[in-house]
């Protein structure tokens with residue numbers, strides 16, 4: 479393998495195990511495709527922003543191994559993560575005579591990755607796919623672990639499937655064209671791994687936040703590698719979220735309510751998660767699970783990442799009521815009881831309910847119009 483490759487992280491899922499390659503210049507490397515199966519055709523699924531930047535380069539690399547390489551550019555944005563856009567993938571596959579041996583390749587951020595993965599899970603009841611994530615968020619989180627799907631107007635990621643890719647290829651060079659706001663959004667999911675699994679990684683982030691925001695490649699490589707290691711460690715133990723995997727949802731109970739309540743795309747997923755982690759940490763504090771020092775550190779780190787720490791008002795008359803209404807639809811909820819991912823200050827998280835009155839207190843304290 480070329481010297482340009484920094485690191486490979488493996489995810490152990492028996493016959494569904496795969497590698498996550500992290501490095502520079504990987505889109506150009508044919509070696510990245512070694513060992514992939516024969517395919518009758520390849521469909522690169524990207525979007526109208528990413529395709530002009532990277533699809534031709536990737537198509538050239540894929541063209542050295544595969545005879546028929548097609549590209550589809552979807553409309554860009556969270557607001558398009560829906561049935562209508564998903565159907566564009568099926569239309570393209572069927573109009574081009576694609577079959578069960580077609581390989582799908584997701585080239586883009588988490589929106590493209592989640593939709594391509596779901597298309598792969600369901601086209602002809604399942605075709606293989608690759609994840610080639612081009613945002614920080616998708617490199618550290620969404621491309622790994624096999625959660626795929628689309629949004630419903632009433633709730634985030636409500637329709638989907640667990641379906642693992644054959645391989646993940648993270649080309650760090652693609653992060654250089656990412657807008658600053660998107661870089662910050664990705665940092666939210668990186669920060670998440672500290673309190674739930676590795677407080678020494680949180681220390682490292684406190685020392686390296688400036689380098690990350692300046693897109694220093696060495697710092698970025700470490701952040702992507704460590705995030706993928708933690709996510710792979712969690713998913714390998716609980717692929718379909720029977721228990722442990724829910725810790726990866728830290729910040730998401732509040733965060734998904736913000737995304738749906740504001741209208742998809744108004745707040746980026748990472749922004750909603752950043753603010754949601756601050757709110758979940760406040761709830762953990764009020765339940766006596768964590769000390770104020772860690773909550774303050776998380777708040778400060780989230781701010782330094784360029785993320786919002788004050789939640790939006792979703793309803794002018796009963797804001798907390800609106801949050802609670804949206805959170806009752808969360809996939810972790812059990813018989814109408816909302817479950818929160820709470821932190822304990824010892825690199826661990828628990829998933830539990832909390833009294834509505836306390837949740838209201840947190841929402842009132844954390845949100846401002």
Ligand SMILES: NC(=O)c1ccc[n+]([C@@H]2O[C@H](COP(=O)([O-])OP(=O)(O)OC[C@H]3O[C@@H](n4cnc5c(N)ncnc54)[C@H](O)[C@@H]3O)[C@@H](O)[C@H]2O)c1
Pocket residue numbers: 525527528531554555556559586587588589590592612613614615616619620621622623624625626635652653654655656657660663664667747748
């Ligand atoms: N499946 C999972 O486990 C998982 C985990 C986390 C998040 N998600 C999902 O991921 C989505 C968020 O992903 P995201 O933050 O990557 O957002 P995104 O996919 O919308 O990408 C963000 C923006 O950056 C642009 N972009 C992508 N790569 C670029 C590049 N290299 N240069 C310039 N612009 C580029 C995109 O076109 C888009 O406008 C949400 O839908 C969220 O629910 C899924």
Ligand SMILES: O=C(O)C(=O)C[C@@H](O)[C@H](O)[C@H](O)COP(=O)(O)O
Pocket residue numbers: 619623625634635667719723724726727730809
């Ligand atoms: O991989 C997981 O598990 C996660 O929870 C990762 C999250 O960052 C991601 O946003 C995920 O899509 C949320 O899952 P959901 O089941 O709450 O929709």
Ligand SMILES: [Zn+2]
Pocket residue numbers: 619667730747751
């Ligand atoms: Zn997330």
